[in-house]
Amino acid sequence: MTSGTATVADLAVATGVQIATTPATWDTAVTSVVEAGEALDTVALDGAVVVISWQPARPNGPLPDLRSLLDPLIRKKPAAILVSPARPVNPPKQAVALAERAEICLLWNVGPDSAADVAAKLSRLVLSVQPPAPVEANPDTALLNILRSADDLDTLLVAIGDAVGASVRLSETMSGHVPGTMSGHVPGTVLLPLSGIAGTTPALEVSPRDTLGSSELAILDGVLAVVRLHVKLRDTHVDDASVEIARNLKNILGEDLVHREASLRKSRRLALFPRHAVAVLAIEPFGVSVDMNGLHDLKTSLAPVASRFDPDAITIVNEGVLVVMIKATADLDALARALYRGVQVPLAVGAGDHVDDPRSYPGSFRQAVRAVAVGRRIGAINRVTRYRDLGVLGLLYQLPEHARRVFVDETLGSIADETPDGLDQRRILRVLRSTDCNIAESARELYIHPNTLRSRIARIEAVTGPFMNEPDRRLTIFTALSMFSLDSNVEGD
The missing domain is CATH 3.30.70.270 (Reverse transcriptase/Diguanylate cyclase domain)
Structure with a gap:
């Protein structure tokens, strides 16, 4: 059973009574429980469970025809009829068929409880799941209760939500919402700007479970000033903390050792x-x-x-x-x-x-x-x-730029020129460096024939001197190539 509703099947499970009719009648909602004598005097029995005590006319006599007892009740369309027989018997097929034709659930008490006891138990179950009658909020009393939680912003927002029947939080964006007002009845989620200017943030986002009435709007109007003060204090605290963190971090990163030590001690003390x-x-x-x-x-x-x-x-x-x-x-x-x-x-x-x-x-x-x-x-x-x-590169960058440029000019010569030949020769050198001077693999990466690559390497060696079989010379050339990438970023090496 869920809050506010109880079905015939829910009550049958909770009380242990038997359902004699087909499942089509089980999901009918139940709102009340009445006994048969009272039901006969009622014009309509919508949502009611009628409890009948099926007793013989004399002790140990035969049970009367159940259909004659059910017929006047069925015409009033109750949610269900519960029969409590005087002795253990199965539901008569004719009575079950009569209830099914009328699409009314027939319940059968198979336990030792009397009809009055079963009726009382059903009444308690129905009342337990019905929501309490709504009570109009008293704005003054509600405001006093909310202000008792005003020390903490999160607790304050929860208290506001409980008072107006809504989910309440701070919002930093106005997208997807309609700015709220303090007049009339407000449906759906609204934003109440703390600045008092519509469309600005931060704002109080209110998502009511039902339409906000005048009492709820009066409560929100009364607490906005308190929420606004909380937000100002929060922002001031955040700004002060950010300034303190930035100041100490600058001192720690700086070269003044005295300021650095002082900021390190302060950062530990304040957990910055x-x-x-x-x-x-x-x-x-x-x-x-x-x-x-x-x-x-x-x-x-x-x-x-x-x-x-x-x-x-x-x-x-x-x-x-x-x-x-x-x-x-x-x-x-x-x-x-x-x-x-x-x-x-x-x-x-x-x-x-x-x-x-x-x-x-x-x-x-x-x-x-x-x-x-x-x-x-x-x-x-x-x-x-x-x-x-x-x-x-990290090591080469520490060298003076003019020293790097002189080394590049002496080592690479015309290969460092901004000409088509220079661009192509530097590209070949970078590929050779990445493949550890493997001719076949380098040719595949350059999409040229190995013999074509050998011819181009020979042209490079005419400028730099032989290096393919001389590791020391290769190291010098590739170091110059790295220096070139630091100071002449044309290709984005």
Whole structure:
């Protein structure tokens, strides 16, 4: 049985009586229980179960014809008729057929309880599942009860929902809802803006189970000011916490050791940073010049994106780059794509090693800065360049740029020129590097015949000198090729 409804089958199961008719009559809803004498004086018996005591006219005499007892009751269309015989007998087939023709369920008491006892038991069951009569809420009393829960915002929202018969929560978006008003009866889900200006957020989202009446609207009107105060206090707390976290993280990432130690002690005392491992990301616009104001605008746009991947993510601007500290388990490649979609500006993203101690944040930050710088050099647009994957590029990047360019010119000569021959020869060298100078495999990757590849290698060796059979010379040429990719990103190597 569910709240508010009870069927004939539910009552039969609960009381142990037998159902004599076919299942077609079992699902009729029951709203009352009456005895046969009372039922004869009632005009209609819709939703009623009529209880008949089938007794002989004299002790130990024959039972009377049941059909004559059922017929006047059946004409009043009750939900069911329960027969309680004076002695154990089976339901007469003629009586069962009569009830089935009228599409009325016939119940049969096979237990020792009397008809009066069965009627009382059925009445209790029917009353137990009927909902209580609705009581009009008293706004003043309801407001006092709600204010007793005003110390905590979540508890307050639950108390408001209980008072108005609705699901109540804070909403940060107006999409898909109709702004609510405080006049008339409001159907469906509505948003009541805390600012008092329709269409603004945050708002109180109210999803009533029934139409909101004047009493419920009066309650909502009375509690809006309390909810508004809670939200202001919450936002102030969040803003203060964010400022404190950003200030301490900048000090930790900075070069001033005194400020770093002070911020490390403070962060431990206030538990400003997460205890789990984090990845430190350095993010810069790719191919777009921005000033500090532009970086702060970029931070404002990207911080919510990072928060979707990790609610505890920290986003700041430090030393001219955007820094995001996010949980180590986050999918950084998916994050990079989401960041680009959030601003529609090409981005270079560098990631340092995972760390779980604030003392290690500066090292991971330096790694991320180096990774993003190398990523910009090699054309890694809208994807993550990880420090651990830099290999020799991370070391070569630390050399002065003019020293790298001199080494490239001396080693590659005309192969470093921006000519069609230079482009093709550098492409061949990159493939040879990836295949460890395997002629057959390199030819397959270049879609040319091995003899054609040998001819082109001979032209390269005319500039660089023989290298296919000289490991030291190969290392020099491939190192120069890596240096070229750092300083002359034409192909996006």
